[in-house]
Amino acid sequence: MANMREIRTRMKSIQDTMKITNAMYLISSSKLKQARKKLDNTMPYFNALTSTIADIMSLLPYDASYKYIEDGSNLIPEEKKRRLYIVMTADKGLAGAYNHNVLKMTEENLKKGENNVIFMIGQMGRNYFNRKNIVIDCEFLYIAQNPTLLRSRAVAESALDLFDSNEIDEVYIVFNKMINSMSCECETLKILPLERSAFEKKQGEYVHQATFSPSPKAVLQNLVPNYVKGIIYCALVEAFSSEQNSRMTAMESATNNAKDMLRDLSLIYNRARQAAITQEITEIVSGANSLSANSN
Amino acid sequence: MSAFKLDIIASDRHFFSGDCNAIVLPAIDGEHGVLPGHEDMVTAIKSGEFRMQVDGEWKNVAVSDGFADIKPDSVVVIVDTAEWPEEIDINRAERARQRAEDKLRQRQSLREYYHTQAALSRAMARLKVTKK
Known part of the structure; x- marks a missing residue:
């Protein structure tokens, strides 16, 4: 006995211990409420952004090749491609499998090739890769806590700088996405170069071409950075929301x-x-x- | 009066959705007027004053960088931010303008220079919209 x-x-x-977990539960549920509101406000932007870009891709004249658009002329073998991963983790742990999922997916992605560049957002991922002696090329602190357009612009600019100077071939983001109000899922999203096929319209749909004012090149030069920034911002908002969500469920x-x-x-x-x-x-x-x- | 459907979507909200008679948007190469039945066009928007005519009445909106997808019967405008004149804090915009102007006088890197210039044009756009 x-x-x-x-x-x-x-x-x-x-x-x-229960007092602590319960308090954390309450905190994350109130934070989740704010994050969800922000996410709901951003969702129309994200949807409109992707659908409009899809539309624009289909309108783009085929007669020239553009820097930001995959046209099949880039014949680098898969394992030689230089890929940039923007990894979005949380600043803090105790959120169930949230960070683990992102890191696991990133590691799987890293195995695809040897030339990888990592942009890290959030403390947890940074600590993890430091422990594993994987070099992180650029770190963005404080962003995971409070996603703003200004901060996502900084991330997008650093990524585009590398892309413009031809140091990388592809840009991906790895982040957690809300599936519904209760569960989230890890996802790897390719943001650059844009693929026509990914945006290809269904067969039989009315195909038309549009004018690009002043010129396709000038429009893309402005549009693509804007698109990248917008997508990163949306991903950040989504990641923050799912972080709070998984912390709430874990607690x-x-x-x-x-x-x-x-x-x-x-x-x-x-x-x-x-x-x-x-x-x-x-x-x-x-x-x-x-x-x-x-x-x- | 003929009209087309206009959607203005900012990063933090669905700013406007409804019928519209005409718009004037600040494109990268100058202002563009769009009337119903406009040809298909895609253009990039820089921060500035966006004017739209709803029910015969002109309204001003301060927008920042983005792009517009124009079709004969609809226009989708996607921008970072969009604000009605009454939502703008004039003092804050004025301060932002002065800060940007001060910064432009100092030596800075190319990227900083672009940032400051963008900040300045955002502030100018806000101020311009509120002056009316």
Whole structure:
């Protein structure tokens, strides 16, 4: 039979931990509410951005090749391609599998080729790759906590600088995406170069061409950086929202587990208490019996 | 009066959606007027004053960088930010303008220079819209 005091200290420590997890649950649920609101406000932008770019891609004249657009002329073999990954992790842990999923997916991506460049957003990923001695080429701090257009512009510019100076061939972002209000999923999204095929319209749909004013080149020169920045911003907002979401679920299940443990422990505790009392009574009764037997 | 459907989508909200008679947008090579039945066109927008005519009445909007997808019966404008004149904090825009002008006088890297210039044009656009 377990010691009563031992059980009590155990229960005390579980209660203390539960207070923390419960507080974290409350904090992340209120943060999630704000993040969700921001996400809802950004969603129309994201949808319009992707659909309009798709539209523009289909309108683009075929007679010339453009820097930002994949036209099949780039014949570098898959494993030789220089890829840039923008990895979005959280600044803090205790969010279930959130960070783990992103890092795992990034590592899988890194295996595809030897020439990788990593842009890291968030502390957790930075610590992880530092431990593994994988070189991070550029770090962006404080962004994961508070995504703004200004900060995503900084990320987009650094990526475009590398792309423009022909140091990389492809740009990807790895981030967590909200599937519905309860679950999120890790995703690798290719942002550069733009592919016509990815945006190809369905067969039979009316195909038309548009004027690009002043010229396709000038428009793309302005449009593509804007698109990259917008996509990065949306991904950041999405990642922040799913971070809060997974932290909330993780903390909720931690609190529930603590409650279960407390219930089991209090049962054992009561049993131990009863056993102790029973034992005491038996001792007293048997003592009294032996006393009365002696006096008789 | 003929009209077309206009959607203005900013990064933080669906700014405007509805019928519109005419718009004038600040493109990279100058202002562009769009009337119903305009040919298919794609153009990039830089920060500036965006004017639109709704129910015969002209309205001003301060927009920043983005692009527009123009079709004969609809126009989609996607910009970083879009604000009505009454939403703009004039003092803040004025401060931003002065800050950018001060910065432009100092020596800075090319990227910083572009940033400052963009900041200056955003501030100027806001101020211009509120002056009306």
